Amino acid sequence: MPAAALVPRFERALHVAGLDPVAGADEAGRGACAGPLVAAAVILSGRPEDRIDGLQDSKLLTPRARERVYEQIVTHSLSWSCVAVEAAECDRLGMQEADIQGLRRALCRLDPAPGFVITDGFAVAGITAPGLGMWKADRVCACVAAASIVAKVTRDRIMVAADSDFPGYDFAVHKGYVTALHQQRLEALGPCPLHRRRYANVRRAASLDRP
Secondary structure, three states: OOOOOOOOHHHHHHHHOOOOOEEEEEEEOOOOOEOOEEEEEEEOOOOHHHOOOOOOOHHHOOHHHHHHHHHHHHHHOOEEEEEEEOHHHHHHHOHHHHHHHHHHHHHHOOOOOOOEEEEEOOOOOOOOOOEEEEOOHHHHOHHHHHHHHHHHHHHHHHHHHHHHHOOOOOHHHHOOOOOHHHHHHHHHHOOOOOEOOOOHHHHHHOOOOOO
16 A cells, blocks of 8 residues: 655745754666666645645655556645756766755755755755755655656756667666666666766776776
């Protein structure tokens, strides 16, 4: 039986404290060795008529369920945004800084601006609103779960589209993550522009570590 949909109880508590609107932020693709890191931010409406049915951490949903919930989020949220940090920029910045900058950019695009920010894992510096990083926030906080779905669905769509741009890598299947299939294709074809050169398996495939 699927878990009950998350409701914005953290958001309601912060509203009572005068810290609304509350935004959640999360990313997808940090662990992939190809494709962008995608960061998203969401401010839920909070109105009963805008309740998001089936809202959960993106990792707990099937692809079909994620697509269905995604459509509800972008239709019924007060505000949402999404940004992609491309592979070359991830290489230049390093993944931690790319993650922080992606989340910051997504949050800065929200309108209205958030009065408080909850992020998954760690707080994001460099934003005007106070914030809190919560361990596994996407499992317990509705706005962060919503952001995780927007980020995941957006990134998956990018990687499916990349499948035709870079045939042979099967990006539509593994979405750029390190799997046996992806490694096989990477070793056979070598890296493409979507691959992150900082990753050891990509460097090996590109012969960048040879003396």
